[in-house]
Amino acid sequence: MSFTFVSPAEPDSNRKLAWLGVAIALYLGMLLLPTPAGLSASGQVALGLLMLVIVLWISECVSPANSAIVLTGAAVLGLMGKPLHAGGPPLSSAGALTTMLTGFSSTAVLLVAAALFLAVALKLTGLDKRMALLVMNKVGISPSRLILGAMLVGFVLALFIPSATARVGAVIPIMVGVTAALGLPVTSSLGATLMIVTASACSIFNMAIKTGAAQNLISLNFMQQSFGHAMTWGGWFITALPFTIGMCMVLYLASMVILRPQVPGKAEAEARLSEELSKLAPVTPAERRLMLVAGLLLLLWSTEGMLHPLDTTTTTQIGIALLLMPRFGVMHWSQAEKLVPWGTIILFAAGISLGTLMATTGAAAWLAQVTLGQMGLSALPVFVVVGTLSLFSIVLHLGFASATGLASTLIPIMIAFAQTLPVSKETAFGIVLIQSFVVSFGFILPTNAPQNMLCYGTGAFSIAQFAKVGVIVTIAGLAMIVLLSATLWPMMGVL
Template sequence: MSATVLEPMTRGKFLGLSAAVMAMAAVMFMPQPAGLPVAGQRMLAILAFAVIVWMSEAVNYSISSALIMVLVAIGLGFAPDLANPKILMGTNKALGMALSGFSNTAFALVGGAMFISAAMMLTGLDKRLALLILSKVGAKTNRILAGVILVGFILSFFVPSTTARVSCMVPIVMGIIVAFGVSVKSRFAAVLMIATAQADSIWNVGIKTAAAQNMIAVNFIEKQLGHSITWLEWFLAAAPFALVMSVVLYFILLKMLPPEVKEIPGGHEAIERELNKLGPMSASEKKLMLISMGLLFFWSTEKVLHDLDTSTTTLAAIALMLMPGVGVMCWKQAQAKVAWGTIVLFGVGISLGQVLLTTKAADWLAQYIVSAFGLQAMSSLGIIAVLAAFLIVIHLGFASATGLSAAMIPIVISVFQALKAPGLNIVGMTMIIQYVICFGFILPVNAPQNMVAYSTETFEAKDFIRTGIPITLAAYAGIILMSMTYWNWIGLVR
């Protein structure tokens, strides 16, 4: 019988968990603020706990999800009922609120996205696409860098998981580095691996289905504001920003980490050899490509040629992928490749945001933020500038944009609603703020995809930070500039 392996409680994790518990207790037992129900105060306490646990990584995200569900069930269960304060809410009703995110269409979409990513990995289609693109760019180091960024862009359409895309690219890039006979400690290796992570983060902004955190934002926009954002609407708004940032990324990396040589002898042949090793395209790859192209067509033509929403078309595609004879994988194969912890975190994140709204905690906190930052007196551009800067700083402590989005987007929407500024496009402004939540460019720990790239030991943390700071500054400037021009012209701001 094998011994049970438990995750060790390090000093850092102990301090993080202790800080989270103390913060929760401090908020829960402070004098009740005017206009905030007891249930709302307890939800703010649970939010403080969640944010500190997520920032400190005191426990992994799956375990934190279970803790948050229990805290909501017990904390609200013994709070006065919102409709009838003379009685307690009860743990049964409170647990139902804690689980509400799991019955959400956005939750179904993220779950479906995980299965698409699993199908790509199982068939090897993602690897074939990546190598095919790289085989066309040549052997000059700057063109290989451009090819890696281009691959990140293309895969963002077909693999709706940033971690999965980077996990696909890392062994390919490592194979290219080895095949070229270049040291894994070279600047060339570092620049390719950093580009792999950063390009995928950039295209999380540009494509609605590229990242789970976008689904959280879209869900809260739909629930709080009653507005559905189609795949094409998101793409037309955000893709120009991501395209410009991809070019900026290329030049920043070449400037900050210039490769030792301008061309790799035999580089093109090395990529061709890797591609030839895959052999001819298998029947499963062809079927998956056909299903993926069909799915991309339905995503991009939602509300234009049909009324099928993104979640429904995604689930239909998953059903085809799993269907015997027609599909490309079986359930047993798929479940081993699905990041179930991420799915649970996503469901709990939606629940957390919804309960913050239901208990009026988000509204109360929004009023406080408006007053503390003086947002009421600011222009729409000033509001975007302040909130974007605030979220960039906050993201330094987060290892998950999904968690950050779950915690902040309901509050951001409530902030915009509290402003009551005439002509303010709350939907568009929330989209812009969500773009900022996708950043995570500075620290390796700011996103799972960064850590996947960092684990290759091709670059040091200081290299990522040194390139990540100018990328972040450029992205922040891009947010301001786009808000003044393109996004303002298409009505996203006003």
């Protein structure tokens, strides 16, 4: 007779199972409650789904892709037999499933997928590492120059890589190498500074570049559906530019003053960094072709609506098609598909589906009215409204690890609320646009963003160090949003 010994479940597995149970219980509890006045039965299901995914995303009890599958399954079971619109026919299971698959047909999902393929191309060719090393080699080794170099690397990579995790993953080894080249441990003041700046600058450049983060695209997708017009790559960049510059200055000063990085042995460090650069192979033909395509994409993105009629999604698709072509391309599909984070794409599409469902059923408008609508903001100046909504978003972000999840949850509610304000359609669009910037405010806790956790995983800094810098950056960022909303952004036609 043989025996099979089953090891007891790990505490982490028990915790995840418990949180999954909590999420499902909250969803079922919402469905069993009497339907509130002014809310449809399908809208009540949408709110239950919102509670479900908030718990899933905050607790991370299942992977992002699994949370999308749980969301879709729960939605089908909840929506069956209920009309999507007042007076409409009850949904069948097929109709409910079709409703929850609408996000997969969005052009924003296609753009995210294509941009992730571009990130894979950079990784496969090694061009991302080459760019980062070249920048760090040029800026110099003093503490101030290294901080500026880390920011510059983050900005350059944000132009082409829409994944914060992918960008920071490429930069961390370089920053660790720079610290080691100076003969310092990664836990030194310099190591802590470079890691904190790398993570926080990534969040700043998420706001600066339309294609820099998936949450930007999911926000714009909702805004285009509700307001009927989109925003060009260049328009987004110009709008965010004064805010981005200000945030970079605050991050630089906060890091220098609070962390006080020290750099010994400058000459030796420069020699070690040059040695790392010399280890790189000569620029390959594939890298040259990738640089050509990347430059073409940057030109087309920045001149969208001025020199040509092609939108960002179309131009990116053209670029990826070139990179996958025989002879001219730099990768094969079989190479790329193994490195693309498909779970991110699935989560992105499911988030769009949930946001669309909340808007279609009226759940977003009802929730906006019973929460934000009770604050009496409609009688206040626009810049006060923007500041209050931004503070609301920042506090809510403390519980979220996924900015994509936060955008899926928050932006439809912000849109519904902005449409109730006594302002023009253009001003309402601008209010929501600014909130799409605030979605990327992941500065206070390492758990507020994946890139923070990657840097925290190096052991270079403590939570307290990260929070000290992050609180200052967050407060200054909120103040800048209010200031720009009262001065420059109205002059630019944003508000």
